[in-house]
Amino acid sequence: MSSERSGADILIETLTDLGVEVVFGYPGGAVLPIYDALFRQAEQPNAIRHILVRQEGGAAHAAEGYARSTGKCGVVLVTSGPGATNAVTGIADALMDSIPMLVITGQVPTSLIGSDAFQECDTIGITRHCTKHNYLVKNPADLEATVREAFRIATEGRPGPVLIDLPKDVQVASALSRPASPARAYAPQVEPDMSLIETAVEMLAAAERPVLYTGGGIINSGPAASAALRELAALTGAPVTSTLMGLGALPASSPLWLGMLGMHGTYEANHAMNRADLILALGARFDDRVTGRLDAFAPSARKVHVDIDRSSINKIVRADVGIVGDVGLAIEAMVRLWKERGYDQPDLAPWHAQVEGWRAKRCLDFPLSPTEIMPQLAVQRLYQATAHLDPIITTEVGQHQMWAAQHFGFENPNKWLTSGGLGTMGYGLPAAIGAQIGNPDALVIDIAGEASIQMNIQELATASQYELPVKIFILNNEYMGMVRQWQDLTYQGRHSHSYSDSLPDFVKLAEAYGWTGLRIEKPDELDDGIAAMLAAKGPVIVDCRVAKLANCFPMIPSGAAHTEMILQANEVSGEMDDEARALV
Amino acid sequence: MHIRPEHLERHTLSVAVANEPGILARIAGLFAGRGYNIESLTVAETAEDANESRITVVTSGPAPVIEQIIAQLDRLPPVRRVVDLTAQGPHVERELALVKVRGLGDQRIEALRLAEVYRARVVDATTSSFVFEVTGGTEKIAKFLELMAQVGLVEVARTGVAAITRGHDTN
Numbered sequence: 086m087s088s089e090r091s092g093a094d095i096l097i098e099t100l101t102d103l104g105v106e107v108v109f110g111y112p113g114g115a116v117l118p119i120y121d122a123l124f125r126q127a128e129q130p131n132a133i134r135h136i137l138v139r140q141e142g143g144a145a146h147a148a149e150g151y152a153r154s155t156g157k158c159g160v161v162l163v164t165s166g167p168g169a170t171n172a173v174t175g176i177a178d179a180l181m182d183s184i185p186m187l188v189i190t191g192q193v194p195t196s197l198i199g200s201d202a203f204q205e206c207d208t209i210g211i212t213r214h215c216t217k218h219n220y221l222v223k224n225p226a227d228l229e230a231t232v233r234e235a236f237r238i239a240t241e242g243r244p245g246p247v248l249i250d251l252p253k254d255v256q257v258a259s260a261l262s263r264p265a266s267p268a269r270a271y272a273p274q275v276e277p278d279m280s281l282i283e284t285a286v287e288m289l290a291a292a293e294r295p296v297l298y299t300g301g302g303i304i305n306s307g308p309a310a311s312a313a314l315r316e317l318a319a320l321t322g323a324p325v326t327s328t329l330m331g332l333g334a335l336p337a338s339s340p341l342w343l344g345m346l347g348m349h350g351t352y353e354a355n356h357a358m359n360r361a362d363l364i365l366a367l368g369a370r371f372d373d374r375v376t377g378r379l380d381a382f383a384p385s386a387r388k389v390h391v392d393i394d395r396s397s398i399n400k401i402v403r404a405d406v407g408i409v410g411d412v413g414l415a416i417e418a419m420v421r422l423w424k425e426r427g428y429d430q431p432d433l434a435p436w437h438a439q440v441e442g443w444r445a446k447r448c449l450d451f452p453l454s455p456t457e458i459m460p461q462l463a464v465q466r467l468y469q470a471t472a473h474l475d476p477i478i479t480t481e482v483g484q485h486q487m488w489a490a491q492h493f494g495f496e497n498p499n500k501w502l503t504s505g506g507l508g509t510m511g512y513g514l515p516a517a518i519g520a521q522i523g524n525p526d527a528l529v530i531d532i533a534g535e536a537s538i539q540m541n542i543q544e545l546a547t548a549s550q551y552e553l554p555v556k557i558f559i560l561n562n563e564y565m566g567m568v569r570q571w572q573d574l575t576y577q578g579r580h581s582h583s584y585s586d587s588l589p590d591f592v593k594l595a596e597a598y599g600w601t602g603l604r605i606e607k608p609d610e611l612d613d614g615i616a617a618m619l620a621a622k623g624p625v626i627v628d629c630r631v632a633k634l635a636n637c638f639p640m641i642p643s644g645a646a647h648t649e650m651i652l653q654a655n656e657v658s659g660e661m662d663d664e665a666r667a668l669v
Numbered sequence: 670m671h672i673r674p675e676h677l678e679r680h681t682l683s684v685a686v687a688n689e690p691g692i693l694a695r696i697a698g699l700f701a702g703r704g705y706n707i708e709s710l711t712v713a714e715t716a717e718d719a720n721e722s723r724i725t726v727v728t729s730g731p732a733p734v735i736e737q738i739i740a741q742l743d744r745l746p747p748v749r750r751v752v753d754l755t756a757q758g759p760h761v762e763r764e765l766a767l768v769k770v771r772g773l774g775d776q777r778i779e780a781l782r783l784a785e786v787y788r789a790r791v792v793d794a795t796t797s798s799f800v801f802e803v804t805g806g807t808e809k810i811a812k813f814l815e816l817m818a819q820v821g822l823v824e825v826a827r828t829g830v831a832a833i834t835r836g837h838d839t840n
Binding site: 209210213214217218221238242243271394395396398399400403 | 690691694695698699702733736737740741743744745746747
């Protein structure tokens with residue numbers, strides 16, 4: 086850029102040059118110059134499209150949904166003070182789930198920073214530890230280099246949110262843009278160490294009871310990583326399980342698929358982990374929801390851990406072999422080496438037979454009711470009605486999220502958007518909006534709970550404004566179900582403040598926002614209701630009334646080992662000791 | 670229910686960082702946010718490169734936590750290098766203390782005599798007080814303060830540890 090430009094123009098031009106197509110945001114005093122620059126570029130080719138949310142938290146989650154479903158970087162634009170603080174939950178969520186996100190926050194003019202000015206907050210201080218990195222830019226000449234570096238940091242290595250705080254005077258002032266200094270280049274390790282790949286492949290060839298334990302890193306690495314995983318599984322015959330974040334990397338229809346592991350994982354996945362002699366952890370981080378009691382976790386397995394973030398290796402579980410690098414490249418290298426060495430598929434028949442034995446427990450079965458819709462059944466019927474459409478599913482957080490993870494089968498990556506690490510209620514609706522913006526022709530469904538959906542309900546208007554045909558399928562049990570479930574399990578059923586009182590009429594609420602509202606109350610209405618939802622042209626809320634007291638099983642109680650799963654409600658004791666109570 | 674104590678190791682880490690605003694808050698906040706200990710922390714621009722500072726952190730924790738601290742520091746974009754001097758081997762650790770001692774008569778003479786033994790320099794004196802400057806390892810400083818406490822110590826300012834590897838190699 087040869088002539089002097091305002092900071093706001095430099096920002097928009099740099100974002101355009103980086104290929105940014107969409108920005109999710111909300112205007113305010115400290116970002117008016119940027120909004121004016123957006124207005125002035127709207128008629129240009131490659132113009133950035135701005136999606137106006139109804140609260141800044143919605144912008145951050147929408148950017149997450151956009152990023153997770155497209156593999157691109159989500160971009161957020163909000164004002165200073167409350168604009169920034171409202172976005173913080175979504176930023177923290179993106180950090181926990183490794184979502185590439187660039188957040189631009191307005192700031193009061195540099196001369197007023199630190200003076201408790203109107204709508205001032207210490208955005209850099211507040212977001213320092215919930216971003217991968219953040220910047221306060223005080224000179225418009227530095228802005229282009231900062232935006233380019235921020236974009237790289239957000240998208241390369243382990244992805245995450247990067248924030249740029251931009252004082253209003255810096256948006257207005259003009260400067261010649263300066264290129265970045267090469268000394269500051271961010272260079273995470275992506276190429277795995279080949280000698281370690283060799284060791285891993287040799288261990289895999291020699292293993293009698295291998296398990297591939299996959300995570301969100303495979304989704305982040307891109308579709309090639311999922312393709313490589315499918316090939317590695319086929320070559321080795323190793324059964325595959327996944328974390329919540331990694332669902333879809335291996336098709337749920339694969340005979341090698343064990344289902345999700347961990348607290349609400351399947352009996353076969355958790356028992357396979359427990360009995361494995363080799364665990365290949367691929368882009369997963371041994372979260373406490375996955376491991377259960379650590380000293381009983383996979384006691385007889387050697388562990389190979391591949392992760393692009395060195396700090397994930399040995400953080401929770403000691404790895405026998407730790408491989409730092411891009412998980413897709415690592416799996417491709419393993420596949421290549423396996424073929425070069427001419428390994429045959431090992432004879433894993435005894436191991437597969439053992440897995441089939443656990444599978445025969447049919448741990449996801451649930452008691453049916455003639456009068457009430459079981460929530461698991463609702464998810465199953467929704468899956469059966471939509472599977473051929475390869476839908477994108479988002480969720481809120483709680484029981485419905487776990488039932489969706491258990492009973493909806495994912496065949497492809499980037500189709501499952503959920504708040505895994507932070508566990509943010511209110512994620513699903515804005516994430517669905519972001520996903521629909523990024524995938525205009527896709528069927529996008531937010532499987533929600535009646536409590537979670539109210540946390541970002543204002544975003545109904547965003548979908549109305551942009552004519553986004555998102556579907557919200559509420560499993561309405563009139564409880565914060567997961568809270569109530571834990572009260573049942575841990576506090577002898579004392580339901581302290583977990584009843585969803587004073588619920589709105591979701592059908593009327595939908596209509597008030599120009600959506601279609603449907604209600605499903607009886608099991609025999611379920612299929613017709615789902616069909617009506619799919620037949621409706623625009624956005625739809627389905628208020629699906631489900632059994633009020635159903636709990637989510639199987640479950641590993643807190644502080645228990647993988648082998649101590651509760652399969653059905655009648656195995657629940659209703660009490661726990663303090664050690665278990667102290668765990669989240 | 671009781672919280673179980675763990676075996677702690679003490680490590681001195683040398684962290685080379687890009688000299689940008691907020692870097693100290695970023696490092697200190699990482700320790701606070703993840704519950705790591707800081708026994709001492711020093712930071713200053715280094716001469717080798719005007720755009721680089723060196724932070725020396727003395728920390729303690731179980732061995733896996735020390736490993737995690739290094740990995741967590743290493744992944745911050747402005748952090749260029751992290752060296753665990755304790756694990757790496759021979760290195761020199763020094764800190765400086767300014768020690769104010771009040772007293773008259775024999776007590777004053779004894780303070781001066783002990784200061785000489787510890788090669789502490791007098792950097793300020795009145796008829797009723799001294800300020801000593803003493804440098805050395807953490808143990809030496811601790812021992813000196815223990816002795817001064819018996820002869821009128823009233824105030825101390827310490828720098829915390831600065832450390833560097835022995836030999837001709839650099840980090």
